[in-house]
Amino acid sequence: MRTKKQAQDAVLLDPTKRQALDNDMDRFIAKARRLPKDEAITLVKAQAPVLFDSYFPFLNALEEAKIQAEKNKKIADARRDAIANALLETPKRLDAPPENAKGLIGGLSQISLSDFIQLGLYGGLATLSMFTAYSNVLANLLGTGLPIFIDDPSKAKFIALLSVGAAAAIKNLPSMFKRETEKSLCKRVITGITGLSAFAWMALFSAEYNGLSSDLPDLDFSLESNNSGNWLSFTQIFTEVMVSACLFMRVTSILDTYQPPQKRDNTEHGMLEADLVEAEVMCTPNNNTSAQAKNANTQLKAEKEAFTNDALARLAVAQAQYNDLHK
Incomplete structure (x- = not known):
């Protein structure tokens, strides 16, 4: 199973998706170059991030990780509380079987x-x-x-x-x-x-x-x-x-x-204690996952800004060529 970092690198370096993104941006620039310069720049600045996000949805990885972490914590808290309540109602020791008490x-x-x-x-x-x-x-x-x-x-x-x-x-x-x-x-x-x-x-x-x-x-x-x-x-x-x-x-x-012993250990109680320890661990925030998501988000933001700047540069070239042809 690939880690989040590996998946992120694969997305960022995927030449097929990047080429498709560039093609879509070129088609948009081909239409926008006919507009006045300021209006064309405004449209490209707005459209470039939208296109980038459609091809690379991991851009919101940090926010998505936070939302998912909150959901997971609620589920873990509910499971922990259920186990704790069951543990309170489960006796630690039980009466020994009849053959052991005679x-x-x-x-x-x-x-x-x-x-x-x-x-x-x-x-x-x-x-x-x-x-x-x-x-x-x-x-x-x-x-x-x-x-x-x-x-x-x-x-x-x-x-x-x-x-x-x-x-x-x-x-x-x-x-x-x-x-x-x-x-x-x-x-x-x-x-x-x-x-x-x-x-x-x-x-x-x-x-x-x-x-x-x-x-x-x-x-x-x-x-x-x-x-x-x-x-x-x-x-x-x-x-x-x-x-x-x-x-x-x-x-x-x-x-x-x-x-002879009149009581014996309740194995169910021991299992619930082990489950409670595991549930407590699950309730602890995973800072490592959050850091990975933050790192992915930072890199993708930089990529999006670079893509937007590149689109504006290509727009300037396309408008210059268009104006030369229609003088």
């Missing part, structure tokens, strides 16, 4: 001794903590002596189950986030709250039950003495719920290490 039992067959001990320890402690929270809430409800709970203890049992549901809900709270950083931050917050709650429970417990340290100062933290028991009950139940959630999160994190 191996937890098989994975646990290779569990290490350390993880096996941790699963048993943390799972047992989490279950014990939830049962303790359930028992604590149930005991407090039955201890109120309200007839509704005395006559029908099942109501108190169902209400006490809320502590188990609360622990499960808090444990699953990190799964509400999509990014791993957000999930990790949520787990840290839950763990931090659990630590503070455990510290508050130990402080309140020590203040309420001095035991062998009854000679130490009372740590009531400026709470009213008749309300300290209420605060202790609240903090104890809250701590039991939070401890259960934290321990079950640890159990889940161990189990996740033996799960």
Whole structure:
């Protein structure tokens, strides 16, 4: 395929087209030489560029290149925007095929001794903590002596189950986030709250039950003495719920290490990213093409001016010959 420069040179140096252009100009001059000098010069100055442009349409190469470049840029911009919108709607990762997501039992067959001990320890402690929270809430409800709970203890049992549901809900709270950083931050917050709650429970417990340290100062933290028991009950139940959630999160994190990949890369997303990079390149103006068009236009303008001047010179010769014949 010829470059624009090669095509331009071929047009400029094409002897056939140049000879045809000269013949047309000679025929026009043959008619114009009969007119008065000034009128003939005006007509030749106007006709010569028109004839030149009809034979060499690349004269407007720069303007045409600019118009075409604008059209191409609009098309490229529209394609880039379409790809960008499609990329936003296309997930980067997809769910793994069913055959890749069924191996937890098989994975646990290779569990290490350390993880096996941790699963048993943390799972047992989490279950014990939830049962303790359930028992604590149930005991407090039955201890109120309200007839509704005395006559029908099942109501108190169902209400006490809320502590188990609360622990499960808090444990699953990190799964509400999509990014791993957000999930990790949520787990840290839950763990931090659990630590503070455990510290508050130990402080309140020590203040309420001095035991062998009854000679130490009372740590009531400026709470009213008749309300300290209420605060202790609240903090104890809250701590039991939070401890259960934290321990079950640890159990889940161990189990996740033996799960096969649940996600896979979306090849369509990768292809769209590559297409977007290509589209961005296409949206960048091609300065090289513009420079070539400008150079072609400059050369052709010079050729047209030379052709016009040559036509005027030939007109002067033709008029002189015509006047000599008709003296």
